[in-house]
Amino acid sequence: MIVCVIGLGQIGFPVAKYIATKGYDVYGFDINPDAVNQGIQNGKFKATTQWDQIPKAEVYIICVTTSQVNNQADLTSVFDTVKKIATTADTNTLVTIESTILPGTSKKIFEEMFKRNILLVHAPHRYWADQEDKYGVNQVRVIGGVNTESLNAGIKFYKDKLGIPMHTVSTVEIAEMCKIIENSHRYLQIAFAEDLKMMCDNIDMDFDELREAMNTKWNVDLPEARDGIGRHCLPKDIRYVTSLTPSILLSSAMDVDNKYREWLTKQKDS
Ligand SMILES: NC(=O)c1ccc[n+]([C@@H]2O[C@H](COP(=O)([O-])OP(=O)(O)OC[C@H]3O[C@@H](n4cnc5c(N)ncnc54)[C@H](O)[C@@H]3O)[C@@H](O)[C@H]2O)c1
Incomplete structure (x- = not known):
């Protein structure tokens, strides 16, 4: 099976x-030659900046x-x-x-670019580079398809061929929303910590000790x-x-978050 990964x-x-x-035949494509070289040298897969070589x-x-x-x-x-994929793909792709x-x-x-002649899923990432072994490519991921055939093909690929545990959702829009809401949820948690740290400063309380106690x-x-x-991801x-x-x-x-950054700068300057 030939698999093409675009963006390396x-x-x-x-x-x-x-x-x-x-064990699959992987071709990587990127517009950046450095990303392509890294793929060839460290990834041990074929890679190119030339689409016609894929x-x-x-x-x-x-x-x-x-x-x-x-x-x-x-x-x-x-x-x-x-647009590039649409030049070669067919209904079974x-x-x-x-x-x-x-x-x-x-x-x-x-609908508009593939004119429905394709199988299409969205399987967003939860990749965390700092703990790649646990939160890398193979971790529980969400998948949604534009129709049932697509979803079935996607599950077959991820679960059966790649061995990645997938959580299926009924519409592709849920999968799309899930990713950006997961990150917004994390953003909220961190923003609360930032707010609390500034509040603690106002009332002269040790934030770290308070946090440690709360987390019990x-x-x-x-x-x-x-x-x-x-x-990159949370603010975006x-x-x-x-x-x-x-x-x-x-x-x-x-x-x-903006206020916290200003507060930090003032703290450093004082
Ligand atoms: N990095 C993470 O931890 C992470 C986690 C979850 C989701 N994501 C999402 O995954 C996507 C990729 O993120 P990333 O961190 O790998 O970005 P990145 O900037 O590290 O890599 C993107 C690659 O795509 C290439 N590229 C850009 N336009 C291209 C084009 N038209 N054709 C071919 N290649 C092209 C770039 O040259 C680059 O090598 C983003 O949507 C990001 O939000 C990233």
């Missing part, structure tokens, strides 16, 4: 490597960048990738979008408050949600 960054590289270790695959996995511009999702790379996208994107791609309760798991809510995904629908709570959490 933090997500696509381990995905392609994992599938290659399962043979027709049975499965295409989309792991390209998704970002935001002016608080709106920018999914240009996903759409560019789909499975396309799986692993990049984080907005609810409605998979259906739009299925069975249903409390308050994270640390560090340098502001960083990395919460804004994907608020670009869809207003939320007082999520907007307040983003305000808290």
Whole structure:
């Protein structure tokens, strides 16, 4: 079976490597030559920046960048990738979008770009590079399909062929929403920790000791408050949600994070 992984960054590289270790014929594609070289040298799979060197695959996995511009999702790379796949794929080809996208994107791609002549699922990632053995490619993941045939093909691929435990949802929109809401949930937890740390400072209380005490309760798991809510995914995904629908709570959490960063700067300066 030929599998093509498109986008060989933090997500696509381990995905392609994992599938290659399962004995499948993996071709990686990326527009960045460094990502391609890393795939060839460290991933031990074939990789190229030339789309015409990729043979027709049975499965295409989309792991390209998704970002935001002016608080709106920018999914240009996903759409560019789909245009390439559409030139070779047919009704039996499975396309799986692993990049984080907005609810409605998979259906739009299925109907408008593939004209329904494809099998399409969304299987977003929960990848955590700091603990790859536990939270890497093979961990419980959510999967939704644009129709039953697609979902069945997706489950067969992930569960049966790759041995990844998948949690099935009834619509692809639930899978799309699940990813960005999971990250928004985490954002809220961290924002609460940041808020609490500033509150503790106001009343001259030791935040770390308070947190440690709280976390002895069975249903409390308050994270640390560090340098502001960083990395790529959490700040992006919460804004994907608020670009869809207003939320007082999520907007307040983003305000808290901004205030916390200002507070930290003042603390360092004083
Ligand atoms: N990194 C994580 O821990 C993580 C976790 C969960 C979800 N995600 C999501 O996974 C997706 C990929 O994230 P990442 O961290 O791997 O990003 P990344 O920036 O590390 O890698 C993306 C890769 O896609 C390539 N690319 C961009 N446009 C392309 C195109 N048109 N054609 C081919 N290749 C293209 C880039 O050159 C890059 O190598 C994003 O949607 C992200 O939100 C990431």
